[in-house]
Amino acid sequence: xxxxxIGAILVVAISTTLSIYAFAETTAEDAAQYRTNVMTSLRGxxxxxxxxxxxxxxxxxxxxxxxRGLASGASELARLFPAGSNVGESEALPAxxxxxxxxxxxxxxxxxxxxxxxxxxxxxxxxxxAAAFRDVGGSCRGCHDQFRVxxx
Amino acid sequence: MLVAAVVAAMxxxxxxxxxxxxxxxxxxxxxxxxxxxxxxxxxxxxGEYLTAAGGCISCHTMDVAGAVPLAGGRKLxxxxxxxxxxxxxxxxxxxxxxWSEEDFLRALWEGESPDGEVYFPAFPYTAYTGASxxxxxxxxxxxxxxxxxxxxxxxHDLSWYVSTRLAASAWQMLNFEPGRFExxxxxxxxxxxxxxxxxxxxxxxxxxxxxxxTGVLQADREMAGxxxxxxxxxxxxxxxxxxxxxxxxxxxxxxxxxxxxxxxDFAGSSMGDVIDDNTSRLSREDxxxxxxxxxxxxxxxxx
Numbered sequence: 001x002x003x004x005x006i007g008a009i010l011v012v013a014i015s016t017t018l019s020i021y022a023f024a025e026t027t028a029e030d031a032a033q034y035r036t037n038v039m040t041s042l043r044g045x046x047x048x049x050x051x052x053x054x055x056x057x058x059x060x061x062x063x064x065x066x067x068r069g070l071a072s073g074a075s076e077l078a079r080l081f082p083a084g085s086n087v088g089e090s091e092a093l094p095a096x097x098x099x100x101x102x103x104x105x106x107x108x109x110x111x112x113x114x115x116x117x118x119x120x121x122x123x124x125x126x127x128x129x130a131a132a133f134r135d136v137g138g139s140c141r142g143c144h145d146q147f148r149v150x151x152x
Numbered sequence: 153m154l155v156a157a158v159v160a161a162m163x164x165x166x167x168x169x170x171x172x173x174x175x176x177x178x179x180x181x182x183x184x185x186x187x188x189x190x191x192x193x194x195x196x197x198x199g200e201y202l203t204a205a206g207g208c209i210s211c212h213t214m215d216v217a218g219a220v221p222l223a224g225g226r227k228l229x230x231x232x233x234x235x236x237x238x239x240x241x242x243x244x245x246x247x248x249x250x251w252s253e254e255d256f257l258r259a260l261w262e263g264e265s266p267d268g269e270v271y272f273p274a275f276p277y278t279a280y281t282g283a284s285x286x287x288x289x290x291x292x293x294x295x296x297x298x299x300x301x302x303x304x305x306x307x308h309d310l311s312w313y314v315s316t317r318l319a320a321s322a323w324q325m326l327n328f329e330p331g332r333f334e335x336x337x338x339x340x341x342x343x344x345x346x347x348x349x350x351x352x353x354x355x356x357x358x359x360x361x362x363x364x365x366t367g368v369l370q371a372d373r374e375m376a377g378x379x380x381x382x383x384x385x386x387x388x389x390x391x392x393x394x395x396x397x398x399x400x401x402x403x404x405x406x407x408x409x410x411x412x413x414x415x416x417d418f419a420g421s422s423m424g425d426v427i428d429d430n431t432s433r434l435s436r437e438d439x440x441x442x443x444x445x446x447x448x449x450x451x452x453x454x455x
Contacts, residue, residue: 047416054406137410137418138428145420150383 031085035092038073038080045069046137053133063129067121070136071114077107091149106143113139192293199294202287204433205353206280208295210425212237223247223301228274229381232367233310235274243300256292257285262330270321272308273328273367282333282352327368339448342437346445349438350375354430356442359385359422362455376452383422391451404443405436 049066051057086092096103117132203209214225224239242249255266263277264270271277333352335344350356361369362378377387390397396404403414408431411418431439
Protein backbone atom coordinates (compact mmCIF):
# COMPACT_ATOMS: atom_id res chain seq x y z
CA UNK A 1 0.00 0.00 0.00
CA UNK A 2 1.43 3.39 -0.91
CA UNK A 3 2.47 5.55 1.99
CA UNK A 4 0.06 8.27 0.97
CA UNK A 5 -3.03 6.09 1.35
CA ILE A 6 -1.87 4.80 4.73
CA GLY A 7 -1.54 8.40 5.76
CA ALA A 8 -4.99 9.22 4.43
CA ILE A 9 -6.55 6.29 6.25
CA LEU A 10 -4.88 7.37 9.45
CA VAL A 11 -6.12 10.92 9.09
CA VAL A 12 -9.67 9.74 8.42
CA ALA A 13 -9.52 7.30 11.32
CA ILE A 14 -8.22 9.90 13.69
CA SER A 15 -10.61 12.65 12.66
CA THR A 16 -13.70 10.45 12.70
CA THR A 17 -13.24 8.24 15.73
CA LEU A 18 -10.96 10.44 17.76
CA SER A 19 -12.50 13.82 17.25
CA ILE A 20 -11.01 14.99 20.51
CA TYR A 21 -7.52 14.37 19.09
CA ALA A 22 -8.38 15.98 15.77
CA PHE A 23 -9.30 19.22 17.50
CA ALA A 24 -5.85 19.79 18.88
CA GLU A 25 -2.85 17.57 19.22
CA THR A 26 -4.36 15.79 22.17
CA THR A 27 -2.27 12.90 23.44
CA ALA A 28 -3.81 9.77 24.95
CA GLU A 29 -2.53 10.96 28.32
CA ASP A 30 -4.21 14.32 27.86
CA ALA A 31 -7.48 12.65 26.92
CA ALA A 32 -7.33 10.42 30.01
CA GLN A 33 -6.46 13.35 32.27
CA TYR A 34 -9.20 15.51 30.75
CA ARG A 35 -11.70 12.72 31.36
CA THR A 36 -10.58 12.39 34.96
CA ASN A 37 -10.94 16.13 35.46
CA VAL A 38 -14.46 16.24 34.02
CA MET A 39 -15.45 13.22 36.14
CA THR A 40 -14.00 14.90 39.22
CA SER A 41 -16.08 17.98 38.48
CA LEU A 42 -19.20 15.79 38.24
CA ARG A 43 -18.31 14.25 41.59
CA GLY A 44 -17.93 17.74 43.06
CA UNK A 45 -21.37 18.73 41.78
CA UNK A 46 -23.08 15.58 43.09
CA UNK A 47 -21.35 15.90 46.46
CA UNK A 48 -22.35 19.56 46.77
CA UNK A 49 -25.87 19.05 45.42
CA UNK A 50 -26.46 16.16 47.83
CA UNK A 51 -25.78 18.42 50.80
CA UNK A 52 -28.36 20.93 49.59
CA UNK A 53 -30.83 18.15 48.73
CA UNK A 54 -30.38 16.69 52.23
CA UNK A 55 -30.91 20.10 53.79
CA UNK A 56 -27.44 20.35 55.34
CA UNK A 57 -26.62 23.52 53.44
CA UNK A 58 -28.89 26.41 52.44
CA UNK A 59 -29.82 26.32 48.74
CA UNK A 60 -29.43 30.04 48.10
CA UNK A 61 -30.20 29.41 44.44
CA UNK A 62 -27.09 27.31 43.92
CA UNK A 63 -28.68 23.91 43.48
CA UNK A 64 -29.65 24.96 39.97
CA UNK A 65 -26.01 25.78 39.22
CA UNK A 66 -24.87 22.33 40.37
CA UNK A 67 -27.68 20.71 38.39
CA ARG A 68 -26.59 22.66 35.32
CA GLY A 69 -22.99 21.54 35.89
CA LEU A 70 -24.13 17.93 36.02
CA ALA A 71 -26.25 18.28 32.89
CA SER A 72 -23.44 19.86 30.92
CA GLY A 73 -20.90 17.30 32.16
CA ALA A 74 -23.26 14.51 31.17
CA SER A 75 -23.64 15.99 27.69
CA GLU A 76 -19.87 15.81 27.30
CA LEU A 77 -19.47 12.19 28.38
CA ALA A 78 -19.77 10.67 24.91
CA ARG A 79 -16.61 12.42 23.72
CA LEU A 80 -14.52 11.61 26.79
CA PHE A 81 -13.61 8.07 25.81
CA PRO A 82 -11.64 8.16 22.56
CA ALA A 83 -10.16 4.78 21.65
CA GLY A 84 -6.62 4.42 22.94
CA SER A 85 -7.16 6.75 25.90
CA ASN A 86 -7.16 3.99 28.51
CA VAL A 87 -3.71 4.92 29.77
CA GLY A 88 -2.01 6.02 32.97
CA GLU A 89 -4.29 6.22 35.98
CA SER A 90 -7.39 5.67 33.85
CA GLU A 91 -10.07 3.64 35.59
CA ALA A 92 -11.99 2.90 32.42
CA LEU A 93 -12.79 -0.75 31.76
CA PRO A 94 -12.25 -2.20 28.26
CA ALA A 95 -16.00 -2.91 28.19
CA UNK A 96 -16.48 0.75 27.22
CA UNK A 97 -14.98 0.06 23.78
CA UNK A 98 -16.11 -3.57 23.57
CA UNK A 99 -19.80 -2.84 24.19
CA UNK A 100 -20.39 0.58 22.63
CA UNK A 101 -24.19 0.17 22.48
CA UNK A 102 -24.48 -0.63 26.21
CA UNK A 103 -22.12 2.19 27.04
CA UNK A 104 -24.10 4.66 24.93
CA UNK A 105 -27.29 3.52 26.68
CA UNK A 106 -25.69 4.13 30.09
CA UNK A 107 -24.68 7.64 29.01
CA UNK A 108 -28.21 8.29 27.73
CA UNK A 109 -29.57 7.28 31.09
CA UNK A 110 -27.39 9.83 32.85
CA UNK A 111 -28.16 12.53 30.30
CA UNK A 112 -31.90 12.03 30.87
CA UNK A 113 -31.53 11.85 34.64
CA UNK A 114 -29.50 15.06 34.79
CA UNK A 115 -31.99 16.98 32.63
CA UNK A 116 -34.88 15.80 34.81
CA UNK A 117 -32.84 16.86 37.85
CA UNK A 118 -32.16 20.28 36.33
CA UNK A 119 -35.88 20.78 35.64
CA UNK A 120 -36.69 19.71 39.21
CA UNK A 121 -34.07 22.06 40.66
CA UNK A 122 -35.51 24.93 38.62
CA UNK A 123 -39.04 24.10 39.81
CA UNK A 124 -37.95 24.10 43.47
CA UNK A 125 -40.22 21.11 44.22
CA UNK A 126 -38.38 19.34 47.05
CA UNK A 127 -39.88 15.91 46.48
CA UNK A 128 -39.19 16.01 42.77
CA UNK A 129 -35.64 17.19 43.50
CA ALA A 130 -34.97 14.34 45.91
CA ALA A 131 -36.37 11.71 43.54
CA ALA A 132 -34.54 13.11 40.51
CA PHE A 133 -31.26 13.32 42.40
CA ARG A 134 -31.59 9.70 43.45
CA ASP A 135 -31.98 8.78 39.77
CA VAL A 136 -28.86 10.77 38.87
CA GLY A 137 -26.95 8.80 41.51
CA GLY A 138 -28.47 5.56 40.30
CA SER A 139 -27.27 6.18 36.74
CA CYS A 140 -23.77 7.10 37.95
CA ARG A 141 -23.69 3.92 39.97
CA GLY A 142 -25.15 1.74 37.21
CA CYS A 143 -22.52 2.90 34.74
CA HIS A 144 -19.62 2.61 37.20
CA ASP A 145 -20.76 -0.91 37.97
CA GLN A 146 -20.24 -2.01 34.38
CA PHE A 147 -17.61 0.33 33.03
CA ARG A 148 -15.29 1.49 35.81
CA VAL A 149 -12.58 -0.39 37.69
CA UNK A 150 -14.00 -1.53 41.06
CA UNK A 151 -13.07 0.91 43.81
CA UNK A 152 -11.68 -0.17 47.15
CA MET B 153 -58.99 -14.18 53.94
CA LEU B 154 -59.83 -17.32 55.88
CA VAL B 155 -61.05 -15.23 58.82
CA ALA B 156 -63.26 -13.22 56.48
CA ALA B 157 -64.76 -16.39 55.02
CA VAL B 158 -65.47 -17.89 58.44
CA VAL B 159 -67.08 -14.67 59.62
CA ALA B 160 -69.20 -14.54 56.47
CA ALA B 161 -70.31 -18.14 56.94
CA MET B 162 -71.20 -17.51 60.58
CA UNK B 163 -73.11 -14.43 59.60
CA UNK B 164 -75.27 -16.20 57.06
CA UNK B 165 -75.98 -18.93 59.63
CA UNK B 166 -77.07 -16.42 62.28
CA UNK B 167 -79.04 -14.52 59.66
CA UNK B 168 -81.11 -17.56 58.76
CA UNK B 169 -81.79 -18.49 62.39
CA UNK B 170 -82.76 -15.10 63.68
CA UNK B 171 -83.79 -12.46 61.25
CA UNK B 172 -84.37 -9.84 63.89
CA UNK B 173 -80.69 -9.93 64.86
CA UNK B 174 -79.63 -9.89 61.22
CA UNK B 175 -78.78 -6.32 60.41
CA UNK B 176 -76.68 -5.74 63.49
CA UNK B 177 -74.78 -8.98 63.07
CA UNK B 178 -74.11 -8.33 59.41
CA UNK B 179 -72.69 -4.90 60.20
CA UNK B 180 -70.51 -6.27 62.99
CA UNK B 181 -69.37 -9.14 60.80
CA UNK B 182 -68.52 -6.84 57.93
CA UNK B 183 -66.47 -4.68 60.26
CA UNK B 184 -64.75 -7.71 61.74
CA UNK B 185 -63.94 -9.10 58.32
CA UNK B 186 -62.63 -5.74 57.21
CA UNK B 187 -60.52 -5.45 60.35
CA UNK B 188 -59.08 -8.92 59.79
CA UNK B 189 -58.26 -8.06 56.18
CA UNK B 190 -56.59 -4.83 57.28
CA UNK B 191 -54.60 -6.69 59.93
CA UNK B 192 -53.43 -9.18 57.30
CA UNK B 193 -52.54 -6.38 54.87
CA UNK B 194 -50.66 -4.66 57.63
CA UNK B 195 -48.74 -7.84 58.49
CA UNK B 196 -47.83 -8.37 54.83
CA UNK B 197 -46.68 -4.75 54.51
CA UNK B 198 -44.55 -5.06 57.62
CA GLY B 199 -43.21 -8.32 56.23
CA GLU B 200 -42.30 -6.65 52.96
CA TYR B 201 -40.34 -4.01 54.84
CA LEU B 202 -38.58 -6.60 56.98
CA THR B 203 -37.80 -8.72 53.91
CA ALA B 204 -35.93 -5.69 52.56
CA ALA B 205 -34.22 -5.21 55.93
CA GLY B 206 -33.34 -8.91 55.96
CA GLY B 207 -31.65 -8.76 52.57
CA CYS B 208 -33.52 -11.82 51.35
CA ILE B 209 -33.92 -10.57 47.78
CA SER B 210 -30.25 -10.04 46.90
CA CYS B 211 -29.28 -13.67 47.50
CA HIS B 212 -32.53 -15.41 46.60
CA THR B 213 -32.84 -13.76 43.18
CA MET B 214 -30.77 -14.59 40.10
CA ASP B 215 -28.24 -12.00 39.02
CA VAL B 216 -29.71 -11.51 35.53
CA ALA B 217 -32.05 -8.91 34.09
CA GLY B 218 -35.70 -9.91 34.45
CA ALA B 219 -35.05 -12.60 37.09
CA VAL B 220 -38.10 -13.43 39.23
CA PRO B 221 -37.48 -12.10 42.74
CA LEU B 222 -36.99 -14.70 45.48
CA ALA B 223 -37.17 -17.72 43.14
CA GLY B 224 -33.52 -18.56 43.93
CA GLY B 225 -30.73 -19.62 41.61
CA ARG B 226 -28.16 -17.00 42.52
CA LYS B 227 -24.59 -18.24 42.83
CA LEU B 228 -22.57 -17.34 45.89
CA UNK B 229 -18.86 -17.98 45.41
CA UNK B 230 -17.01 -18.85 48.61
CA UNK B 231 -13.69 -20.48 49.51
CA UNK B 232 -15.70 -23.66 50.13
CA UNK B 233 -17.30 -23.77 46.71
CA UNK B 234 -20.34 -22.29 45.01
CA UNK B 235 -23.62 -22.17 46.86
CA UNK B 236 -26.82 -21.71 44.86
CA UNK B 237 -29.69 -20.07 46.69
CA UNK B 238 -33.03 -21.90 46.82
CA UNK B 239 -36.50 -20.80 45.74
CA UNK B 240 -38.36 -19.16 48.67
CA UNK B 241 -41.58 -18.30 46.85
CA UNK B 242 -44.68 -20.16 48.15
CA UNK B 243 -44.61 -22.82 45.41
CA UNK B 244 -45.44 -26.11 47.11
CA UNK B 245 -43.28 -28.31 44.89
CA UNK B 246 -40.14 -26.21 44.38
CA UNK B 247 -40.44 -23.42 46.96
CA UNK B 248 -41.48 -23.19 50.61
CA UNK B 249 -45.25 -23.28 50.08
CA UNK B 250 -45.66 -26.29 52.38
CA TRP B 251 -43.82 -24.76 55.31
CA SER B 252 -45.61 -24.10 58.59
CA GLU B 253 -44.74 -21.12 60.76
CA GLU B 254 -42.73 -23.45 62.99
CA ASP B 255 -40.83 -24.79 59.95
CA PHE B 256 -39.97 -21.24 58.96
CA LEU B 257 -38.81 -20.28 62.45
CA ARG B 258 -36.71 -23.44 62.75
CA ALA B 259 -34.99 -22.69 59.45
CA LEU B 260 -34.12 -19.13 60.42
CA TRP B 261 -33.45 -19.64 64.13
CA GLU B 262 -31.84 -23.08 64.14
CA GLY B 263 -30.53 -23.50 60.59
CA GLU B 264 -32.54 -26.65 59.94
CA SER B 265 -34.91 -27.51 57.11
CA PRO B 266 -38.37 -29.00 57.79
CA ASP B 267 -36.80 -32.42 56.98
CA GLY B 268 -34.20 -31.91 59.69
CA GLU B 269 -31.39 -31.22 57.21
CA VAL B 270 -28.81 -28.78 58.58
CA TYR B 271 -28.15 -25.74 56.37
CA PHE B 272 -24.73 -24.55 55.35
CA PRO B 273 -23.94 -21.22 57.00
CA ALA B 274 -23.95 -19.60 53.54
CA PHE B 275 -27.56 -19.15 54.58
CA PRO B 276 -27.02 -16.65 57.41
CA TYR B 277 -29.15 -18.35 60.05
CA THR B 278 -26.28 -17.58 62.41
CA ALA B 279 -27.43 -13.94 62.12
CA TYR B 280 -31.19 -14.53 61.75
CA THR B 281 -31.21 -16.53 64.97
CA GLY B 282 -31.36 -13.17 66.76
CA ALA B 283 -34.46 -11.99 64.87
CA SER B 284 -37.77 -11.81 66.72
CA UNK B 285 -40.61 -14.28 66.19
CA UNK B 286 -42.93 -11.43 65.28
CA UNK B 287 -40.57 -10.10 62.58
CA UNK B 288 -39.87 -13.50 61.06
CA UNK B 289 -43.54 -14.43 60.90
CA UNK B 290 -44.26 -11.10 59.18
CA UNK B 291 -41.58 -11.97 56.62
CA UNK B 292 -43.20 -15.36 56.12
CA UNK B 293 -46.62 -13.72 55.67
CA UNK B 294 -45.12 -11.45 53.01
CA UNK B 295 -43.37 -14.30 51.19
CA UNK B 296 -46.61 -16.31 51.22
CA UNK B 297 -48.54 -13.34 49.79
CA UNK B 298 -46.43 -13.55 46.60
CA UNK B 299 -47.24 -15.63 43.54
CA UNK B 300 -45.70 -19.08 43.71
CA UNK B 301 -42.94 -19.58 41.14
CA UNK B 302 -42.11 -23.08 39.93
CA UNK B 303 -38.33 -23.12 39.69
CA UNK B 304 -36.40 -26.15 40.91
CA UNK B 305 -33.42 -25.66 43.18
CA UNK B 306 -29.94 -26.44 41.86
CA UNK B 307 -27.34 -28.43 43.76
CA HIS B 308 -24.50 -26.52 45.41
CA ASP B 309 -21.09 -27.11 43.85
CA LEU B 310 -18.81 -27.52 46.85
CA SER B 311 -15.31 -28.72 47.68
CA TRP B 312 -15.27 -32.43 48.56
CA TYR B 313 -14.55 -31.87 52.24
CA VAL B 314 -17.70 -29.84 52.81
CA SER B 315 -19.89 -31.44 50.19
CA THR B 316 -22.07 -33.46 52.56
CA ARG B 317 -24.73 -32.23 54.93
CA LEU B 318 -22.68 -34.00 57.61
CA ALA B 319 -20.13 -31.21 57.24
CA ALA B 320 -22.88 -28.65 57.75
CA SER B 321 -24.03 -30.49 60.90
CA ALA B 322 -20.53 -30.70 62.30
CA TRP B 323 -19.91 -27.04 61.58
CA GLN B 324 -23.15 -26.09 63.29
CA MET B 325 -22.40 -28.21 66.35
CA LEU B 326 -18.97 -26.62 66.76
CA ASN B 327 -19.76 -23.01 65.92
CA PHE B 328 -23.39 -22.12 66.50
CA GLU B 329 -25.43 -21.12 69.50
CA PRO B 330 -29.04 -20.16 68.73
CA GLY B 331 -30.53 -17.19 70.61
CA ARG B 332 -32.69 -14.08 70.23
CA PHE B 333 -31.30 -10.55 70.30
CA GLU B 334 -31.24 -9.07 73.80
CA UNK B 335 -31.34 -5.26 73.87
CA UNK B 336 -28.53 -3.64 75.85
CA UNK B 337 -30.21 -1.52 78.51
CA UNK B 338 -27.12 0.67 78.81
CA UNK B 339 -27.51 1.78 75.19
CA UNK B 340 -30.11 3.99 73.49
CA UNK B 341 -33.14 2.63 71.66
CA UNK B 342 -31.57 3.84 68.44
CA UNK B 343 -28.35 1.90 69.11
CA UNK B 344 -30.31 -1.23 69.95
CA UNK B 345 -32.37 -0.96 66.79
CA UNK B 346 -29.16 -0.50 64.80
CA UNK B 347 -27.50 -3.47 66.49
CA UNK B 348 -30.53 -5.64 65.72
CA UNK B 349 -30.54 -4.56 62.07
CA UNK B 350 -26.78 -4.81 61.54
CA UNK B 351 -26.02 -8.00 63.45
CA UNK B 352 -29.19 -9.97 62.88
CA UNK B 353 -31.75 -9.01 60.26
CA UNK B 354 -29.36 -7.17 57.93
CA UNK B 355 -26.51 -9.66 58.57
CA UNK B 356 -23.92 -7.06 57.46
CA UNK B 357 -21.12 -9.05 59.08
CA UNK B 358 -21.60 -11.91 56.62
CA UNK B 359 -19.59 -9.83 54.15
CA UNK B 360 -17.95 -7.11 56.25
CA UNK B 361 -16.54 -9.25 59.07
CA UNK B 362 -13.54 -11.46 58.26
CA UNK B 363 -13.81 -15.22 58.70
CA UNK B 364 -11.52 -17.88 60.07
CA UNK B 365 -10.27 -20.67 57.83
CA THR B 366 -13.35 -22.70 58.81
CA GLY B 367 -15.68 -19.85 57.89
CA VAL B 368 -16.47 -18.60 61.39
CA LEU B 369 -16.97 -14.84 61.68
CA GLN B 370 -14.24 -13.24 63.81
CA ALA B 371 -16.22 -11.45 66.52
CA ASP B 372 -13.16 -9.48 67.65
CA ARG B 373 -12.84 -7.98 64.14
CA GLU B 374 -16.50 -7.12 63.66
CA MET B 375 -17.00 -5.10 60.41
CA ALA B 376 -13.21 -4.79 59.87
CA GLY B 377 -13.47 -5.83 56.22
CA UNK B 378 -12.98 -9.05 54.31
CA UNK B 379 -12.48 -10.54 50.89
CA UNK B 380 -15.29 -12.21 48.98
CA UNK B 381 -14.29 -13.92 45.77
CA UNK B 382 -12.29 -11.23 43.97
CA UNK B 383 -13.96 -8.33 45.72
CA UNK B 384 -12.39 -6.57 48.67
CA UNK B 385 -15.14 -5.83 51.17
CA UNK B 386 -14.37 -2.59 53.00
CA UNK B 387 -13.67 -2.03 56.65
CA UNK B 388 -16.69 -0.13 58.00
CA UNK B 389 -15.48 0.38 61.56
CA UNK B 390 -14.92 4.01 62.65
CA UNK B 391 -11.17 3.87 61.90
CA UNK B 392 -10.32 7.23 60.28
CA UNK B 393 -8.06 5.77 57.56
CA UNK B 394 -8.86 2.07 57.25
CA UNK B 395 -12.58 2.46 57.94
CA UNK B 396 -15.29 5.09 57.71
CA UNK B 397 -14.28 7.13 60.76
CA UNK B 398 -14.34 10.37 58.78
CA UNK B 399 -17.94 9.86 57.66
CA UNK B 400 -20.68 11.71 59.50
CA UNK B 401 -23.81 9.92 60.63
CA UNK B 402 -25.64 11.66 57.81
CA UNK B 403 -23.00 10.47 55.31
CA UNK B 404 -23.58 6.86 56.34
CA UNK B 405 -27.34 7.27 56.22
CA UNK B 406 -27.20 8.83 52.76
CA UNK B 407 -24.81 6.18 51.46
CA UNK B 408 -27.27 3.48 52.53
CA UNK B 409 -30.07 5.47 50.88
CA UNK B 410 -28.57 6.54 47.55
CA UNK B 411 -25.12 4.93 47.34
CA UNK B 412 -23.18 8.18 47.39
CA UNK B 413 -19.80 8.38 49.09
CA UNK B 414 -19.15 11.54 51.12
CA UNK B 415 -16.99 13.00 48.32
CA UNK B 416 -19.86 12.78 45.84
CA ASP B 417 -18.72 9.60 44.09
CA PHE B 418 -21.24 6.88 43.34
CA ALA B 419 -19.28 3.66 43.59
CA GLY B 420 -20.66 0.59 41.90
CA SER B 421 -20.02 -2.69 43.70
CA SER B 422 -21.96 -5.59 45.16
CA MET B 423 -23.04 -3.06 47.82
CA GLY B 424 -25.02 -1.44 44.99
CA ASP B 425 -27.46 -4.38 45.03
CA VAL B 426 -27.68 -4.22 48.81
CA ILE B 427 -28.55 -0.51 48.57
CA ASP B 428 -31.12 -1.02 45.80
CA ASP B 429 -32.84 -4.07 47.30
CA ASN B 430 -32.44 -3.42 50.99
CA THR B 431 -31.10 -0.32 52.66
CA SER B 432 -32.71 2.26 50.33
CA ARG B 433 -36.09 0.72 51.18
CA LEU B 434 -35.65 1.25 54.92
CA SER B 435 -36.92 4.27 56.81
CA ARG B 436 -34.49 7.10 57.43
CA GLU B 437 -34.76 6.32 61.16
CA ASP B 438 -33.61 2.75 60.57
CA UNK B 439 -30.70 3.88 58.41
CA UNK B 440 -29.69 6.37 61.10
CA UNK B 441 -29.91 3.57 63.67
CA UNK B 442 -27.56 1.45 61.52
CA UNK B 443 -25.18 4.43 61.35
CA UNK B 444 -25.35 4.94 65.12
CA UNK B 445 -24.46 1.31 65.72
CA UNK B 446 -21.59 1.26 63.20
CA UNK B 447 -20.16 4.47 64.69
CA UNK B 448 -20.12 2.85 68.14
CA UNK B 449 -17.92 -0.09 67.09
CA UNK B 450 -14.24 -0.21 68.05
CA UNK B 451 -12.11 1.34 65.29
CA UNK B 452 -10.01 -1.35 63.61
CA UNK B 453 -6.88 -0.80 61.56
CA UNK B 454 -6.41 -3.19 58.65
CA UNK B 455 -4.59 -6.43 59.45
